[in-house]
Amino acid sequence: xxxxxxxxxxxxxxxxxxxxxxxxxxxxxxxxxxxxxxxxxxxxxxxxxxxxxxxxxxxxxxxxxxxxxxxxxxxxxxxxxxxxxxxxxxxxxxxxxxxxxxxxxxxxxxxxxxxxxxxxxxxxxxxxxxxxxxxxxxxxxxxxxxxxxxxxxxxxxxxxxxxxxxxxxxxxxxxxxxxxxxxxxxxxxxxxxxxxxxxxxxxxxxxxxxxxxxxxxxxxxxxxxxxxxxxxxxxxxxxxxxxxxxxxxxxxxxxxxxxxxxxxxxxxxxxxxxxxxxxxxxxxxxxxxxxxxxxxxxxxxxxxxxxxxxxxxxxxxxxxxxxxxxxxxxxxxxxxxxxxxxxxxxxxxxxxxxxxxxxxxxxxxxxxxxxxxxxxxxxxxxxxxxxxxxxxxxxxxxxxxxxxxxxxxxxxxxxxxxxxxxxxxxxxxxxxxxxxxxxxxxxxxxxxxxxxxxxxxxxxxxxxxxxxxxxxxxxxxxxxxxxxxxxxxxxxxxxxxxxxxxxxxxxxxxxxxxxxxxxxxxxxxxxxxxxxxxxxxxxxxxxxxxxxxxxxxxxxxxxxxxxxxxxxxxxxxxxxxxxxxxxxxxxxxxxxxxxxxxxxxxxxxxxxxxxxxxxxxxxxxxxxxxxxxxxxxxxxxxxxxxxxxxxxxxxxxxxxxxxxxxx
Amino acid sequence: xxxxxxxxxxxxxxxxxxxxxxxxxxxxxxxxxxxxxxxxxxxxxxxxxxxxxxxxxxxxxxxxxxxxxxxxxxxxxxxxxxxxxxxxxxxxxxxxxxxxxxxxxxxxxxxxxxxxxxxxxxxxxxxxxxxxxxxxxxxxxxxxxxxxxxxxxxxxxxxxxxxxxxxxxxxxxxxxxxxxxxxxxxxxxxxxxxxxxxxxxxxxxxxxxxxxxxxxxxxxxxxxxxxxxxxx
Numbered sequence: 001x002x003x004x005x006x007x008x009x010x011x012x013x014x015x016x017x018x019x020x021x022x023x024x025x026x027x028x029x030x031x032x033x034x035x036x037x038x039x040x041x042x043x044x045x046x047x048x049x050x051x052x053x054x055x056x057x058x059x060x061x062x063x064x065x066x067x068x069x070x071x072x073x074x075x076x077x078x079x080x081x082x083x084x085x086x087x088x089x090x091x092x093x094x095x096x097x098x099x100x101x102x103x104x105x106x107x108x109x110x111x112x113x114x115x116x117x118x119x120x121x122x123x124x125x126x127x128x129x130x131x132x133x134x135x136x137x138x139x140x141x142x143x144x145x146x147x148x149x150x151x152x153x154x155x156x157x158x159x160x161x162x163x164x165x166x167x168x169x170x171x172x173x174x175x176x177x178x179x180x181x182x183x184x185x186x187x188x189x190x191x192x193x194x195x196x197x198x199x200x201x202x203x204x205x206x207x208x209x210x211x212x213x214x215x216x217x218x219x220x221x222x223x224x225x226x227x228x229x230x231x232x233x234x235x236x237x238x239x240x241x242x243x244x245x246x247x248x249x250x251x252x253x254x255x256x257x258x259x260x261x262x263x264x265x266x267x268x269x270x271x272x273x274x275x276x277x278x279x280x281x282x283x284x285x286x287x288x289x290x291x292x293x294x295x296x297x298x299x300x301x302x303x304x305x306x307x308x309x310x311x312x313x314x315x316x317x318x319x320x321x322x323x324x325x326x327x328x329x330x331x332x333x334x335x336x337x338x339x340x341x342x343x344x345x346x347x348x349x350x351x352x353x354x355x356x357x358x359x360x361x362x363x364x365x366x367x368x369x370x371x372x373x374x375x376x377x378x379x380x381x382x383x384x385x386x387x388x389x390x391x392x393x394x395x396x397x398x399x400x401x402x403x404x405x406x407x408x409x410x411x412x413x414x415x416x417x418x419x420x421x422x423x424x425x426x427x428x429x430x431x432x433x434x435x436x437x438x439x440x441x442x443x444x445x446x447x448x449x450x451x452x453x454x455x456x457x458x459x460x461x462x463x464x465x466x467x468x469x470x471x472x473x474x475x476x477x478x479x480x481x482x483x484x485x486x487x488x489x490x491x492x493x494x495x496x497x498x499x500x501x502x503x504x505x506x507x508x509x510x511x512x513x514x515x516x517x518x519x520x521x522x523x524x525x526x527x528x529x530x531x532x533x534x535x536x537x538x539x540x541x542x543x544x545x546x547x548x549x550x551x552x553x554x555x556x557x558x559x560x561x562x563x564x565x566x567x568x569x570x571x572x573x574x575x576x577x578x579x580x581x582x583x584x585x586x587x588x589x590x591x592x593x594x595x596x597x598x599x600x601x602x603x604x605x606x607x608x609x610x611x612x613x614x615x616x617x618x619x620x621x622x623x624x625x626x627x628x629x630x631x632x633x634x635x636x637x638x639x640x641x642x643x644x645x646x647x648x649x650x651x652x653x654x655x656x657x658x659x660x661x662x663x
Numbered sequence: 664x665x666x667x668x669x670x671x672x673x674x675x676x677x678x679x680x681x682x683x684x685x686x687x688x689x690x691x692x693x694x695x696x697x698x699x700x701x702x703x704x705x706x707x708x709x710x711x712x713x714x715x716x717x718x719x720x721x722x723x724x725x726x727x728x729x730x731x732x733x734x735x736x737x738x739x740x741x742x743x744x745x746x747x748x749x750x751x752x753x754x755x756x757x758x759x760x761x762x763x764x765x766x767x768x769x770x771x772x773x774x775x776x777x778x779x780x781x782x783x784x785x786x787x788x789x790x791x792x793x794x795x796x797x798x799x800x801x802x803x804x805x806x807x808x809x810x811x812x813x814x815x816x817x818x819x820x821x822x823x824x825x826x827x828x829x830x831x832x833x834x835x836x837x838x839x840x841x842x843x844x845x846x847x848x849x850x851x852x853x854x855x856x857x858x859x860x861x862x863x864x865x866x867x868x869x870x871x872x873x874x875x876x877x878x879x880x881x882x883x884x885x886x887x888x889x890x891x892x893x894x895x
Contacts, residue, residue, distance in 0.1 A: 447747035448674050451768040455680035458772040459687075484769040491749055492857075499751050499862065517886025520843075524886075546861050549885040553857070 010384070011377040018369050025362040032354045039347045040322060047324030050280060051340045055326045058338070064271045065330040068285075068293055078253040078262025080104070080231060084269055085132040091186075093210025093217040098139050101128045106250050112234060113249035121145045123237040123250055125215075131266045135221040140235065144215035148238040150182045158196040159244035161237060163218055165189070165205075166255030167264070168230040174258035175226075177205060179218060184211040187218070194256075224266065231264035268294045280340050282321065285328065287336040320344055383414050387421065394425055401429040439619070440494035443487040450487065454480045493619050493626065496550075500630050503544045507655070510539035510548065510580055514573050517552045525560050529568035536573065539580045540655050543631045551627040554620040555584045555648055562588030562646070579633075579651045587645040591637060600625035600635060621648075628652065666783055669710035670694040671701050671729060672745070673720045677768075681714065684772050685779070698725040702732060709737055712782060715762075717746040717753065727760055734761040741782040745770070751862055764825040766853065774852040778825055785812045800835050803894040805880070807832055819874040826851045827867050834881065834891040843888035864889055 058065055086100045103126040108118060125142040140163060148160045162180035169175060177189040178198070189205035190198040207220035234251020238244055254260035275283045275296035285294040321341040328338050390405050405422035408415035457476050465473060511534055518532045541548070559569045563586035570585040600621045621637075628635040633652035640647055668690045672678040675696070682692045693710060695701035697720045713733060719725030730742055744757040744765045757765045764778060788810040798809025806815040812828050814821045823831060833850035834842055842850075844860045864881060871878040882890045 444747050444749075447749075447768045448677060451747075452674065452676045452680065454769075455677060455684065455772055459680055459683050487769065488749075495750055495859075502751070513885045516884055520884070520886025520888075524843075545885065546883065550857065550861075552886065 010381055014377045014380070015373055018373050021362075021366055021369050024365065025358060028358040028362065029355070032351060032358065035354070036347055036351045039350065040344060043322050043342060043344070043347065044324055047280075047322060047340045047342055048326065049324070050278075051324045051326035051338045054275075054278065054283065054338050054340065055328045058271075058274075058328060061274070062330070064268070064274055065328075065335070068268050068271065068330065068335060078232065080129060080233075080252055080262060080264050082136060082264065082266045083128075083130045084267040084272065085130045085137065089130070089137045089219075089221070091206060091208040091219050091221060093184075093208040093219045095139070095141065095217065098128050098130075101130050101139075103128045103141070104252075106234075106252075110234075110250050110252070111248050112251045112254050113236075113246070115245060116247040118248055122239060123235065123248065125235050125250065127233070127252075131224065131269070133224075133269050135223055136227055136264075136266065138218075138220045138222070138233065140218040140220075141212075142215045142217065142235055144237060144239075146239040147211065147216055148241055148244065150180050151244075152182060155198060157190050157192065157198045158236065158246070159238065161216075161235070163220070163233065164236055164249065164251060164255045165222075165233045166231070166253075166258075166261055167226070168228040168258055168261065169226055170228045172228060174230075174261075176255060177202060179205075179207055179209075179220065181209045184209045184216065187220075189220070227264065227266070229263060230258065230261035232261040265293075272296050281343050282341040284339050284341075285336055286339060288334065293336060318344075318348055380414065383418075387414070387418050390418075391421055391425070401425060401432055404429065437494065439490040443490035446483070446487055450480060450483050454484070489619055493623050496547075496623055497626060500547075500626075503547070505543060506545065507540055507542050508545040508548075510541045510573065510582070510652075511536060513545050513548050514552065514571065514582070517549050517556075518571060521556050525556075527565045528560055528563070529566075530556075531568045531570045532573075533570070534573045536575045539573065539575060541580060541631065541652060542655055543652075547627045547630065551624045551650070552582075552584075554624045555650075558620050558648070559584050559586040559588070562586050564588075575654070578654050580654055582650040582652070584648045585640065585645060589646075590639045590643060591646055600637075624648075624650070665689065665691050666711040667691040667693065668779065669701065669705070669713045671696075671698070671713065671719065671726070672716045673697065673718065674716075681772075681775075684776065688776055690779075696720065698722060698729045701729060705733070705736070709733070709740060711786075712741045712743070712779060714743045714745050714779075717744060717748055717757070727756065730757070730760040730762055739786075741786070743778065743782070745775070749859070754862075755866075758824060762824070766826075770853065777852050781812065781825060784810065800832065802835055802838060802891075803880075804875070805831075805835055805894070807835060816871055816874055816878070821870050821874060823867070823870065826853055827863060827870075830863060831867060831891075834889060838891055838893050841884050841888050841890045847888070 083101045087097055089097045106125050106127060108120065108124075111118060121143075123142070123144055125140050128139040128141075130137050142161075144161060150157060150160045157178050157180040160180055162178050165177040165179070167175055167177075176192050176194075178192050178196075179187050179189050181187045185208075187207040187209050189202045189207070191200055191202050192198050204226060205220060205222050207218055210217045210219075232251060232253035232255045234249050234253075234255060236246050236249045239247055253262040271285070271294045273296075275285070275294060278296075282297045283295075284292050287293050320343075322344050323339050323341040325337045325339040328335050394403055394405055395401055405418065405425050407422050408418040453476070457473060457480065460473060514532070514534065518530050521528075521530055556569065556571075563569055567587040570583075572581075572583045572585070574581050621635075625635050628650050631652045633650060635648065635650045637646055637648045639645075668685055670678055670681050670685075670692060672681065672694070673696050678694045678696065682694050685692050693704065695704070713729075715726040715729055717724060717726035719729070722728070726744060726746065730744070733740060733742060742760075742762045744762050745768060746753065746757075746765075747768045749767045754765050763782060766775065766778070800807040800809075804817045807813075807828075809832060812823075812825065814823050814828060814831060829851035830847050833847055844857050847860055864883075868878070868881055871880070880892050880894050882892050884890055
């Protein structure tokens with residue numbers, strides 16, 4: 001019975017349960033996935049709590065919040081954002097202190113006052129602003145094709161190239177400053193009136209004026225105490241040394257009145273320092289308009305995944321910030337929100353490690369399972385294969401049982417099967433022996449009744465029988481005679497097998513035996529012709545010459561019966577591959593199909609028509625086979641290639657040493 | 664005098680047939696179907712010749728036992744085994760028990776009668792204690808007396824069964840001539856298969872070799888038969 005299940009083989013069937021192992025990594029992965037999600041949620045909760053506690057800390061520390069300047073009127077064009085100072089600034093007009101700070105570029109569209117047509121060579125500048133806890137620093141890199149300094153002995157500060165600054169102080173009062181110089185040098189700002197005249201010098205605003213190839217650089221510092229929320233600054237250009245008229249002013253906004261100024265956003269440095277001291281990747285304070293007021297980042301410090309442990313399971317896009325936020329207020333007004341952010345690196349690391357562990361462990365379990373499966377299935381299939389081999393070798397192609405099966409001593413089902421087979425084979429063997437001995441037992445059993453019939457017939461007083469009755473007595477006698485011959489033949493094979501173990505083994509020359517036998521056949525079968533061809537001088541065999549002669553007798557008598565009398569029977573003897581090869585060829589009818597294998601079995605006769613004169617029990621070729629096999633040889637019958645007869649070939653190995661010759 | 668023959672055979676019909684044919688020949692017959700019956704009668708008087716079947720009723724080897732028992736009581740009484748068993752093992756066993764001949768049940772009655780007569784003639788000749796030159800063959804070291812059924816090689820007596828003696832006799836009568844198996848069967852008045860002839864010849868060779876290791880007079884001519892070679 002073949003179902004799809006049995007068709008995949010025992011090994012495959014045993015493998016099926018192991019496929020269940022595949023579910024371990026899947027369930028494990030789902031578990032890790034849920035874990036990661038929970039961890040992210042927890043982290044978010046933690047960060048929200050952190051934001052709340054930072055809010056509380058700030059509320060308890062109003063001096064930090066004092067720095068925060070809230071800007072209500074938004075004018076992105078005019079507003080100035082100040083960078084936090086990262087390095088020491090020297091007021092020398094040189095650019096090298098400012099490499100960290102981004103510049104704001106002022107061009108044609110920033111012209112706030114135009115008295116003469118603008119040409120781009122005439123004026124443009126880049127402004128950089130930064131601040132520390134005390135000062136606001138500014139760096140003006142001005143490109144000007146013609147620099148006009150102040151006139152010597154002239155009090156005027158605006159009839160030349162100059163910097164304009166307009167601002168409100170912390171109290172909200174408006175002030176206006178100009179920075180001008182007679183020559184490149186250290187400079188001080190002038191407080192000026194609405195008309196542009198200098199009222200007095202403001203010593204707290206210091207600077208440095210440096211001439212450059214494109215024009216000039218001005219570097220200034222202003223104490224934060226002077227600066228409130230509003231601020232604007234710009235450059236006024238004067239190119240004509242005679243007229244000294246201002247050609248145009250380029251600025252962040254008009255500096256001339258308090259209303260026109262832009263907003264100045266100075267970073268709350270102390271607040272940022274405080275935030276930076278907190279152990280979070282990134283904390284930012286944003287105002288109501290989502291503008292970042294204060295910002296601290298430890299992102300550089302957040303431990304990145306080192307290349308060695310770089311993950312196979314998460315990509316760069318998986319790296320992100322998880323945030324929590326909380327509103328913050330100062331003196332009763334809502335300033336904005338604190339946002340605390342943390343990378344999910346730790347979670348990703350956990351995820352990576354967990355997945356890695358999962359893979360390694362399930363890989364190990366899988367490998368172990370595979371090994372177990374392989375060993376188990378190998379053991380089982382090997383045992384079954386061995387059983388099959390034993391079974392196949394125990395029975396030959398002709399269905400004869402050669403030997404018993406080895407009896408397994410284990411107690412499982414396969415050994416049970418093997419014992420069961422062994423029992424079956426033994427019983428079959430006994431049955432086969434019973435069948436093979438049948439002929440001899442039958443002969444033995446028949447002998448006594450046949451003797452009774454024979455002696456009874458012989459006891460008949462022939463004189464008292466009438467002539468027409470005597471013919472029946474004669475027929476009965478003939479029948480009994482034939483019966484007797486049959487009985488002798490029947491027991492011949494058995495007697496031969498019994499005697500094999502007792503005969504003396506000798507070395508003899510097969511050529512002489514065959515020659516002698518064929519001479520005998522010429523006398524015994526005067527009607528037939530024998531052609532003997534021997535292609536060897538001497539063929540030494542070890543065995544029993546009488547038996548070989550007996551075998552040849554059977555082959556010849558077989559050939560004589562099949563062959564038409566006028567056709568010769570050919571006998572050939574030669575040596576091939578250390579074997580003696582004896583062939584008997586006749587011109588008889590071809591072998592029936594499928595008969596070659598059992599032609600040499602006991603009591604198999606393939607004659608089509610039964611002759612009355614001789615009785616055929618199919619024992620002749622059986623005896624020939626027994627003798628051949630006793631000499632370690634083989635015998636087979638084939639049709640001749642021309643289809644005109646049959647060849648019986650006996651192959652016996654030359655000169656064997658072993659005493660009892662059966663292989 | 665009338666010889667008394669004992670027939671011990673468990674098959675009723677066969678026993679009666681044998682008894683009838685021997686009575687017709689003028690012998691006195693006592694027949695038994697089993698060993699104990701036979702032994703109880705033999706205790707008082709032994710027969711002149713015994714024909715014994717090996718399997719007797721329930722006793723598979725009853726005939727062997729009876730033969731041994733008889734031999735203990737008489738060294739000279741002729742004993743013939745007549746059995747359905749024809750294996751070499753049985754033949755050898757039977758002859759070792761001291762039987763003079765071993766026949767299988769296929770033997771024809773005339774053959775059987777001839778053997779019995781030959782055995783009685785031997786007894787007569789021995790008792791006459793005088794030699795006639797009839798049926799005597801002297802060939803080299805071989806001396807055969809057809810009347811006494813005795814065989815000598817050089818000066819050694821060789822104890823042959825009746826069958827064996829007649830085979831040697833047939834071979835030695837025509838030195839150098841091949842006798843095929845069929846001829847040997849006729850001469851020794853047995854009907855057996857070729858293999859049995861072969862084993863008889865082998866046993867004969869062994870008996871000669873036992874007294875003369877160099878004995879080599881019986882030659883096998885494969886496919887044809889056997890030949891007695893002049894040993895001189």
